[in-house]
Each structure stands twice: as structure tokens, then as C-alpha cells.
Amino acid sequence: MSKSDPLSIAAKVLHEPQVATGGFSGETFAGTWFREPAFVRLYLRKPSQAVLDLAVMRRLSGQVPLPKILAAEPRGVGGLPPHIVTREVEGKRADQLLDRGLPLPASNALGRQCARLVTRLREVRAEGHGPWADADLRTSQWPPSQADLIAWYEHLEAGLAAAGLGRRSTPGLRAAVAAAAQRLAMGPPRPASLVHGDLNGKNLIVDPNTGRLRGVLDWEFSHGGEWTEDVGNLLRAADHGAGSGEVGAASWSAFRRGLVDALHTGIYEDGTVSTATLGGLDDDWLQRAADLDVFALLELSARPERGAAAPAPVVVARTALRSLAAVRGRR
Numbered sequence: 001m002s003k004s005d006p007l008s009i010a011a012k013v014l015h016e017p018q019v020a021t022g023g024f025s026g027e028t029f030a031g032t033w034f035r036e037p038a039f040v041r042l043y044l045r046k047p048s049q050a051v052l053d054l055a056v057m058r059r060l061s062g063q064v065p066l067p068k069i070l071a072a073e074p075r076g077v078g079g080l081p082p083h084i085v086t087r088e089v090e091g092k093r094a095d096q097l098l099d100r101g102l103p104l105p106a107s108n109a110l111g112r113q114c115a116r117l118v119t120r121l122r123e124v125r126a127e128g129h130g131p132w133a134d135a136d137l138r139t140s141q142w143p144p145s146q147a148d149l150i151a152w153y154e155h156l157e158a159g160l161a162a163a164g165l166g167r168r169s170t171p172g173l174r175a176a177v178a179a180a181a182q183r184l185a186m187g188p189p190r191p192a193s194l195v196h197g198d199l200n201g202k203n204l205i206v207d208p209n210t211g212r213l214r215g216v217l218d219w220e221f222s223h224g225g226e227w228t229e230d231v232g233n234l235l236r237a238a239d240h241g242a243g244s245g246e247v248g249a250a251s252w253s254a255f256r257r258g259l260v261d262a263l264h265t266g267i268y269e270d271g272t273v274s275t276a277t278l279g280g281l282d283d284d285w286l287q288r289a290a291d292l293d294v295f296a297l298l299e300l301s302a303r304p305e306r307g308a309a310a311p312a313p314v315v316v317a318r319t320a321l322r323s324l325a326a327v328r329g330r331r
Contacts, residue, residue: 006027006042009081010031012080013031013040013071013085014030015031015033016032017029017030017031017040018030027041027045033085033087036070037087038070038085038086038088039086039088040085041083041084042081042082043081047076047081049220050072050073051075052132052134052137053084053219055132056132056137057069057084057219059124059194060124063120064117064216065089065214065216066215067089069084069085070085070086070087071084072084072085089205091205091206091215092205092206092208093204093206094204094205094213095201095202096201097206097211097251098110098241098248099241099246100248101248101250101251102211102248102251103211104250106209106210107211107254107255108254108255109258110204110206110211111238111256111257111258111261111262112258113212113213114204114213114258115258115263115266117199117213118199118227118230118231118263119266121194121195121230122193122227123193125191125192125193126139126192126193126194126223127139127192128141128224129142129192129226130223130224130225131223132222132223139192139223139224146295148181148185149178149184149291149298150178150181152299153173153177156298156299156301159302160173160298160301163301163306170321170325171325172325172326176321176325176327177294177298180290180291190226192225194224195222195224195227195229195230196216196222197219197221197223197225197229197230197233198218198220199230199233199234200233200234200236200313201237203216204217226292228292229289229292229293229295231259231263231285231289232292232293233296234259235256235259235260235286236293236296236297237252238255238256238259239256240252240316241255242256260286294324296317297317298321300314300316300317300318301314301317301321
């Protein structure tokens with residue numbers, strides 16, 4: 001094994017490290033830190049991200065459930081790359097529990113907790129929409145390719161075509177993307193807040209007995225944006241799980257009801273959004289969440305993984321885009 005191999009590097013930080021399950025970066029490892037179960041995230045491909053992740057976690061400390069930071073070297077030390085060591089959070093991944101049929105009351109309670117999580121993040125204001133520019137969490141501009149959905153679609157078009165989502169194979173997709181882009185462009189500018197950017201079951205650690213949310217992981221995709229981005233991410237998994245016909249379908253449905261009901265109640269009771277602002281449509285924020293999630297659907301679908309080698313999130317995204325295209329094509 002090479003000394004520059006990520007596992008060898010992790011062994012200089014943790015005792016008996018193993019590649020962490022559930023992640024896709026290949027840079028997160030589980031082991032022990034002075035006899036304490038822990039994880040280390042190495043920042044090999046993008047060293048500058050460590051400073052930003054640490055700043056986000058410190059900003060949210062005490063506001064959302066986070067793993068305890070045991071050690072952090074965001075700029076690297078002693079020949080090691082930048083890394084952050086966190087204590088293992090007791091519990092199970094939310095997606096796995098829901099897939100296995102988490103009891104319906106616990107599933108519903110988890111959805112409501114995720115609504116509170118989104119609400120707390122919405123209260124952390126950002127100066128603008130865009131990626132973090134520095135450890136003070138100032139924002140910079142998105143590149144032109146991410147300025148709107150049409151630009152993003154055109155930027156990813158070659159990858160989408162290779163995945164069977166090109167203009168010939170899926171003729172309604174571009175029209176569906178254009179319709180979503182048009183809806184997003186309507187109305188006044190929305191205030192920017194801290195968005196997790198990858199808020200789904202694999203990054204939520206839950207008590208398997210009660211459904212209590214114990215930890216929110218992996219903040220590397222966080223940025224300044226609209227709170228409904230995180231809602232769209234959560235609903236994507238919930239809709240897929242609820243419609244799967246598998247043993248966890250009812251649990252995912254209960255989770256979705258808890259999430260949507262709690263958000264709806266919070267929005268209208270605290271006066272954050274009025275029916276006038278929503279144009280008289282109670283579910284307008286749900287539509288906006290779905291439209292914003294198309295950014296993630298396009299990126300996931302354009303990844304090079306094919307067939308059986310494609311991770312589940314990629315398969316789910318491609319299925320969702322085909323459904324969007326089919327609905328548009330029938331109009």
C-alpha cells in the first residue's frame with residue numbers, strides 16, 4: 001500500500017481506519033481516536049474546502065445537531081493534508097431506517113424534525129446566493145454555467161446524452177427544464193440563507209428506536225441560497241421511497257407528511273410567507289423546491305457512471321428526469 005494512499009494517510013490520524021460506508025468521496029474513514037470511535041475526513045482533492053467546512057460547523061454549533069469536533073487541521077500539518085476528526089454519532093442512517101420500515105410515528109416525527117432543521121438553517125442568513133468565498137462565510141458568484149437552469153442543462157448536455165437523457169432519447173427534458181427555469185425566474189428575489197446542499201437520509205443520523213435526529217453530517221456542499229433547495233433534496237428521496245412499493249414505502253410516506261405538514265404550519269403561522277406572496281397557491285413553495293432540485297438532478301444524472309455501476313442517487317435522479325420529461329411531453 002502506497003504511503004500516499006488515502007487509507008495510509010488516515011492511519012496516521014486514526015487507529016485501524018476503515019473506509020466509511022455511505023459516502024462517495026472516498027476521503028472519509030472510520031476508526032478510533034484515543035479509544036473513542038471517530039471519523040476523519042481528509043481533504044485531498046480540494047484542500048481549501050476544509051477551512052469552509054470547519055467554519056460552517058462552528059457557525060452552526062449549538063443550533064443543529066452536529067458531531068463533536070475532536071481535532072481539526074484545516075490547513076494540514078506535519079505532512080498531512082487538511083483534515084477534520086469528529087466523534088462518531090450513535091445511531092443509524094435515516095435512509096436505511098426508513099427503507100427498512102421505521103415505525104410510522106417515528107418516521108413522521110423524523111420528518112417534523114427535518115422541518116425544524118430546515119427552519120433553523122433558513123434563519124442563518126447569508127450575504128448572497130453562491131458558494132462560500134472564505135472562512136467568514138462571505139459568498140461569491142456562481143459560475144456562468146450555474147447561473148440558471150438552462151445554462152446548467154447546456155453545460156451538462158453531453159453527459160446527459162451519454163446517460164440516455166439527450167434531446168433525441170428524452171425529447172421532453174429540455175422543455176421541462178425551461179419550464180422550471182421560467183417558474184424560478186418569477187417573483188421577487190428570495191433572501192439567501194445557509195443551505196446544506198446535500199440534505200438527505202445518508203447524511204442524517206437517527207436514533208433507531210425513537211426517530212430522534214442525532215446528527216447532521218457532510219457540509220461540503222453548503223452555500224448561500226434558498227431554503228427550499230434543502231426541502232427539494234429531502235422530498236426527492238421521500239417521493240422515491242414512498243413510490244418504491246418496498247417495505248419502507250409507508251415509512252417514507254409518513255416522513256414526507258411530517259416534513260411537509262410541519263413546514264406548512266411554520267410558514268403560515270409565523271408569517272414568513274403569506275398567501276398573497278404565494279400567489280394564492282398553498283403549495284407554491286413545494287413547486288419551488290422541486291424546481292430548484294432540478295439543478296441537482298441534472299448534475300447527478302450527467303455523471304459518468306452507467307448501468308449497474310451507477311450509485312443509487314444517480315439512478316434516482318435519472319428516473320426523476322425521465323418522469324419530468326414524460327409529463328412535459330404529454331402536454
